[in-house]
Amino acid sequence: MSTKQSQRMRLLRFARNDNRKDIMTKKYNVAIVGATGMVGSEFIKVLAERKFPVREIRLLASGRSKGKMLKFCGKDHEVQELTKDSFKGIEIALFSAGGGISKEFAPVAVKAGAVVVDNSSAWRMDPEVPLVVPEVNPDAIKRHKGIIANPNCSTIQMVVVLKPIHDAARIKRVVVSTYQSTSGWGKEAVDQLWQEVKAAAKGEKLNKIKKVLPAQIAFNVIPHIDVFLPNKYTREEMKMVNETQKIMEDDSIKITATCVRVPVVISHAEALNIETEKKLTPEQATEILRKSPGVEVIDDVSKGKYPLPIDAAGKDPSYVGRIRADESVENGLNLWVVSDNLRKGAALNAVQIAELLI
Ligand code: 3JN
Secondary structure (H helix, E strand, C coil), rough: CCCHHHHHHHHHHHHCCHHHCCCCCCCEEEEECCCCCCHHHHHHHHHHHHHEEEEECCCCCCCCHHCCCCEEEEEEEEEECCCCCCCCCCCCCECCCHHHHHHHHHHHHHHHHCCCEEEECCCCCCCCCCCCCCCCCHHHHHHHCCEEEHHHHHHHHHHHHHHHHHHHHCECCCCCCEEEEHHHHCHHHHHHHHHHHHHHHHHCCCCCCCCCCCCCCCCCCECCCCCCCCCEHHHHHHHHHHHHHCCCCCCEEEEEEEEEECCCCCCCCEEEEEEECCCCCCCHHHHHHHHCEEEEECHHHHCCCCCCCHHHCCCCCCCEEEECCCCCCCCEEEEEEEEEEHHHHHHHHHHHHHHCCC
């Protein structure tokens, strides 16, 4: 059985464990915490697009956004202020409002009877909390005790590609360099990019513009995402290492990362160098990836075809291209992976987790 078939079987087994009639008829009360943020807006869009069975949608945000109107499935909904009483009757709560809010309010939501899918790093490495990418480790959600963590955006798009290669040839080591879009750091980082670009076009000085990123991002790249740690890596880089091992359920995979911010609005790109135990030719790797769930291969260099951030924006897959042998080692591959960081890297993955739950 191919990897894609066996992964599909696993997803089907999940579905069969539930009462089919229930799946068809039951609707859920869903809360979105951080509804006015970039990922929050994407949650609203993805739930509607995928026809998630929503009975009530409760849009929660800080007091500043209270009263704002947002559309869900063509209807206006008023944003409510997040408080400890916000979760009465809620069955599924999708959180994307930062680690502090998740630490404080996820347990409150669970106590009120909800299952939380949390997009922050607050719970990801907690051994009691499953860290899930549905194409990779769907079975892990069975162990949840109320909270399920959504991995970091850079990790998600990478593991969707690593998993089928690991299953076929056992990955020994991964060297990843990321090219991360500004939307990964939120609306204000995107605003910084636009303001800098507009100022430059008018011949104005850029150093007066408010910075939320560590440096000017227009016409620049910044090798600094999240804070620096004592080992001189950034927290973003160590998230990629630790989360990948947890999701792949294999601490023997060695990973090292360099995470870089680039002046792109949506979609993260990653250059992956992979060393495997068993030899995989680029043709074999391509064949495996073509059949893998959540992956789409775009790889025809003779026609100049490879994945680009502007093409991946608004789409679901992890796109892979530039599949070639690393000729400096015995069993090595180089790949280029691009995916929409707000969709598969955040909202879509969380909604797919919620779909597994129901
Ligand atoms: O900058 C990016 O491209 C990804 C950033 C993710 C991020 C930003 C602030 C806090 C995270 C995350 O998801 O890991 C967090 C966090 O929750 O720690």
